[in-house]
Amino acid sequence: MDFEYLFELLCSGVVKGSIYALIALGYTMVYGIIQLINFAHGEVYMIGAFVAFIVTGVLTLSGHSGLTVLLLAALAAVIYAAAYGYTLEKIAYRPLRNAPRLSPLISAIGASIFLMNFVQLVQTPDFLPFPELISDFDFMEPISRYLSSVDLIILIVTTVTMIALTVLIKYTRTGKAMRATQQDMIMARLSGINVDRVISATFIIGSVLAAIAGVLIASRTGQINSAIGFTAGLKAFTAAVLGGIGNIPGAVLGGLVLGIAETLGAGYISSAYEDVFAFGLLVLILTLRPSGLLGKAVKQKV
Amino acid sequence: MAHFKRSLGIGLWFMFLTLPLMVVRVNTISREVEWRWYNLAWAGLCAFVIAWFWQFSIERRTARRAQVAANPHPAVEKLSLVQRLADDPVLSRRLLAVAAVVAIIFPWLVSTGQNFYHVNVMVSALIFVVLGLGLNITVGLAGLLDLGYIAFFAVGAYTYALLSKNFDLGFWTCLPLGGLMSMLFGVILGFPILRLRGDYLAIVTLGFASITKIVLENWDTLFGGAAGIANIPRPEFFGMALDSRQKSVYTYYIVLALVAVTIFVTNRLKNSRAGRAWMALREDEIASVAMGVDMARTKLSAYALGAFWAGLVGVVFAAHNNFINPDSFTFMDSAMILAMVVLGGMGSILGVIIAALALKLLPEYLRAFAEYRMLVFGAVMVLMMIFRPQGLINNMRRKYEYDTAQGGKDNGGN
Incomplete structure (x- = not known):
């Protein structure tokens, strides 16, 4: 057996998986609080990538280059994704807070279709080349076969982001309020938490994570179009379900498992069937553990 | 007036939201940036008008809900x-x-x-x-x-x-x-x-x-x-x-x-x-x-x-x-x-x-x-x-309800 090849695949799987995990966190946080599959989350990720593309385009054409461009683009992407996530929740989900379960889901699918076509109309339906913003580091030369410089940055950024998220949720007031709302919305409201604000904050945090993922993955694959959000969103949602939806460590674990399974399947069997492995794994795990890898079995109230 | 102010705010917010996506188009082949400022005006105007109607519609919806909650079994139900x-x-x-x-x-x-x-x-x-x-x-x-x-x-x-x-x-x-x-x-x-x-x-x-x-x-x-x-x-x-x-x-x-x-x-x-x-x-x-x-x-x-x-x-x-x-x-x-x-x-x-x-x-x-x-x-x-979450045609099944003090709670759960 070729261990070198296996290691190469594993590295690429972990990189891919950490991106899935970043997007999956947004799904899982929203689901944990309002039990809604935010179908438009992938679209927020796509918008983040597009804003970054536009900002880099304008800046590079006016003569700037390098790390400053990347940082400015990422900042703009984060701000805009947060704004879109916030607005989306206000328009499409808040009026449906007490509606039957299916209504917000349909509304989410509608919002997703709307945003995808909006970007397609005002920008372009074609693939756009995303500029290479991260130059190759010299010290990465010996291991560039396994891990490129972009991959290294992706791993660093995702790790830092996840640590920041953990700190935010564990130790800040907002985080505490979020956990309280997740446990019991009515009780949280009774004890003086502004639940609406907490939900908005959740959407904003999730969108920020999605935008970071959008910028990272766009600079890795080198191209974007208006449909990337749908596929990535679907995969990330799969990752969230895999790990047990509503569970934050579960989303990270699910993302990694999904990424590794996909690259292994693609590397050893056939790359055309990459998505089949992802969904096959999902069906398999859900059949054996209907509430996901780390999910607790939900008690049924009778 | 309050409506007007809110609508204006929403219009401005949408102008901000759509700023990069609707205005700027980067052409990577000819290496040019196209600025389409007229789109921004459109976005603001549309958002303003929609926000105006939106507020009235939401208010009407809330009023109707309140009416239903106050009187869950009207003698004559108004149907479309x-x-x-x-x-x-x-x-x-x-x-x-x-x-x-x-x-x-x-x-x-x-x-x-x-x-x-x-x-x-x-x-x-x-x-x-x-x-x-x-x-x-x-x-x-x-x-x-x-x-x-x-x-x-x-x-x-x-x-x-x-x-x-x-x-x-x-x-x-x-x-x-x-x-x-x-x-x-x-x-x-x-x-x-x-x-x-x-x-x-x-x-x-x-x-x-x-x-x-x-x-x-x-x-x-x-x-x-x-x-x-x-x-x-x-x-x-x-x-x-x-x-x-x-x-x-x-x-x-x-x-x-x-x-x-x-x-x-x-x-x-x-x-x-x-x-x-x-x-x-x-x-x-x-x-x-x-x-x-x-x-x-x-x-x-x-x-x-x-x-x-x-x-x-x-x-x-x-x-x-x-x-x-x-x-x-x-x-x-x-x-x-x-x-x-x-x-x-x-x-x-x-x-x-x-x-x-x-x-x-x-x-x-x-x-x-x-x-x-x-x-x-x-x-x-x-x-x-x-x-209209119930769709074009409401497929109501005959329901038996108790007329209790909190009767209105389960309405619309169809």
């Missing part, structure tokens, strides 16, 4: 016109007769010797009516959210294409075979997901549809890959040779008959033992299982029956188009069918038919707006959920 028509048995029977007559003479009204475009359009629309009615069994009656319904449609279409290509089987032999094949797929899919509920179910069905599409795209030797299968024979009519217009009209009548059969069957199913079990399961799974409903059998039968119609009509679709490829079976189509069921009013047959015809025919005849149609479609889905 369509609702009244749907509820009045005599009138609706007459309307049904008129609709049937119109449907039957339709091809002779709109098509002449060469021009049968409208017939073809109607055939595609009616195919989606059957799909909507089929999904209505799974989602509307049994409450199992299926986001991959289009996969069953694909199974039917490919069954016919492959059987006719490889074994020279005719349309009429393949019609039931396609249905049965889809049903088989429904059962196979149904087994692993029996234990799942709600959102898990939705994502697994979605995944199943994606898998189906990827397999169809990549298994070139069997399914023809992305290019699909061409030269699928049209339905034969007792061995007679038909010209293309006659073929279209003939297909039209086949689908029309299918629609009629589907309506009849779903209508009967609704009040059958199985149908009541589905609805019980939809309303409360634990309670219905406790009352002796066999959960596995009921769920599987809902899946299998829903899939059956998709398979049947898939065969017709393949025969009508002469050509199929995996692009006809995307998630967007699944979402479209789901939208038909939801917009029409879950579980309501008439509603689903109206919604399916509207969603398929309007884009076809509003070609000028073709670019915007998916945009509008998405927006309508959101708005419909907010302002």
Whole structure:
């Protein structure tokens, strides 16, 4: 057996998986609080990538280059994704807070279709080349076969982001309020938490994570179009379900498992069937553990 | 004045939101940046006007809710016109007769010797009516959210294409075979997901549809890959040779008959033992299982029956188009069918038919707006959920309610 090849695949799987995990966190946080599959989350990720593309385009054409461009683009992407996530929740989900379960889901699918076509109309339906913003580091030369410089940055950024998220949720007031709302919305409201604000904050945090993922993955694959959000969103949602939806460590674990399974399947069997492995794994795990890898079995109230 | 200020704020907010996406367009080939500032004005203006109406609509909605909560059992319920028509048995029977007559003479009204475009359009629309009615069994009656319904449609279409290509089987032999094949797929899919509920179910069905599409795209030797299968024979009519217009009209009548059969069957199913079990399961799974409903059998039968119609009509679709490829079976189509069921009013047959015809025919005849149609479609889905979540036609089941002090609590949970 070729261990070198296996290691190469594993590295690429972990990189891919950490991106899935970043997007999956947004799904899982929203689901944990309002039990809604935010179908438009992938679209927020796509918008983040597009804003970054536009900002880099304008800046590079006016003569700037390098790390400053990347940082400015990422900042703009984060701000805009947060704004879109916030607005989306206000328009499409808040009026449906007490509606039957299916209504917000349909509304989410509608919002997703709307945003995808909006970007397609005002920008372009074609693939756009995303500029290479991260130059190759010299010290990465010996291991560039396994891990490129972009991959290294992706791993660093995702790790830092996840640590920041953990700190935010564990130790800040907002985080505490979020956990309280997740446990019991009515009780949280009774004890003086502004639940609406907490939900908005959740959407904003999730969108920020999605935008970071959008910028990272766009600079890795080198191209974007208006449909990337749908596929990535679907995969990330799969990752969230895999790990047990509503569970934050579960989303990270699910993302990694999904990424590794996909690259292994693609590397050893056939790359055309990459998505089949992802969904096959999902069906398999859900059949054996209907509430996901780390999910607790939900008690049924009778 | 408060409205004005808020609308102004919202308009400005949307100008900010759409600033990069609508104004700047970077052309990477000619390395130019195009600034489209006029778009910004449009975005602000539209957002302002919409926000204005939005506030009034939300206020009206809140007022209506409050009224319902204050007086849950009004003596005279105000119903919409369509609702009244749907509820009045005599009138609706007459309307049904008129609709049937119109449907039957339709091809002779709109098509002449060469021009049968409208017939073809109607055939595609009616195919989606059957799909909507089929999904209505799974989602509307049994409450199992299926986001991959289009996969069953694909199974039917490919069954016919492959059987006719490889074994020279005719349309009429393949019609039931396609249905049965889809049903088989429904059962196979149904087994692993029996234990799942709600959102898990939705994502697994979605995944199943994606898998189906990827397999169809990549298994070139069997399914023809992305290019699909061409030269699928049209339905034969007792061995007679038909010209293309006659073929279209003939297909039209086949689908029309299918629609009629589907309506009849779903209508009967609704009040059958199985149908009541589905609805019980939809309303409360634990309670219905406790009352002796066999959960596995009921769920599987809902899946299998829903899939059956998709398979049947898939065969017709393949025969009508002469050509199929995996692009006809995307998630967007699944979402479209789901939208038909939801917009029409879950579980309501008439509603689903109206919604399916509207969603398929309007884009076809509003070609000028073709670019915007998916945009509008998405927006309508959101708005419909907010302002009329019960759909065009409210499929109310007779409910017995206790008049207690907190009586209004359970209203609208239909």
